Amino acid sequence: MSQMPVGGLVEHVTCLGCGCSCDDIAVAVRDGRIAEARGACALGVSWFGDGRVPAIARARESTVTLDAALDAAATILDQARRVLVFLALDVSCETQRAAVEVADTLHAVIDGVSSSTVAAAVLAAQRRGRVSATLGEIRNRADCVVFWGTDPAARYPRYSSRYAPEPAGLFVPDGRRSRRLVSVDVGDARGPADADTRIRVRADQELDAIAALRVMLAGRSLGSVPGDGGLAELVRTLTASHYVVIVYDAEPGGLPPEPARAESLTALGQQLNAVTRACVTPLRAGGNRVGAESVLTWQTGYPMTVDFSRGHPRFRPDDGARALVAAGAVDAVLVVGRALGIPFALDGLRSVAIGPAASEAPCEVAVDTGVAGIHEGGTAFRMDDVPLPLRAPVPGPPVAADVVRSLAQRIGTRRTRRS
């Protein structure tokens, strides 16, 4: 059990309830429980909860010691023909790094949430590059904010007040009054209600609309322009601005976004930089999923779906976790992170889970750990790839990074003895 405060106010806590990763939360602790998460939105308050999480180690149906659970986990993974290591949510980058070590030792495939949510955008970034900026740069500079088919209020509740368009910035001293707010409504996906300009585009004409904007930016004329006629006005607004940010939701939940949206918007942003300064930024959900991409890239060179079966990392973007499990290509899975809600079923697989509430998942061996940012410190990445330190306001179960490192050590020892 970690040494944590059992009472008082813990300031500068980082919330991982969504990709905004607000790091200004003050957590009031009473009797080792979270009594209040000051400054957090409703989604954040729900993410923090009262800090209570299960804290057991389980092998099959029995509660066992941590050592016994890790021995059982090492046996399952060591004996498997082909293992998938899956980086789920709510663990730190330190834990993710330890999981990469396990995958490397086992010659396994390692993947994370991204392959089933933002794979198209990740591949587009590799092909075309990115037109990125930090959220701090956007807050300080953007005088034109375009929400493309999204209103951040529902899934990223503090985005508008912390980054844009509400706050004052160095070059936009009057905050909202210094900025032009544009909503491009794509099909039923509406932007903010208080937008200064609203443009409607049919969902099946989204890519045509982006292409039309690019044609008009290039100074050419079009026979027919998709949408309600506002695209020409939008071009005038964009080119008259000093700094444009185009914001879209890369992980909207429900129906996946148009797969070519990210690449098309990036192309638009690149072209816009010929006449003004512009960036295109995705909204990303929480749980340190962006950290998983960063750790995998740092450790292996690739952001998702990395195969160690030949003893070195290989990028296999067409064989994401969901596809591998559906094809029966793996016989054992190690989930590192919150195992409930992973994007594939564990039926017919040998399975180990290490992470928050692992014991509630239908896994053969489970070790409950703390939640990164609630019970554990470490590092997590914000949606704009900025790393942030995590604080642990309340005590909790064993630290996930320690548990995964201990598992890696056990597997390594077995393999060394055999070699």
Ligand code: SF4
């Ligand atoms: S906006 Fe996101 S990160 Fe910020 S408090 Fe709300 S849920 Fe947490």
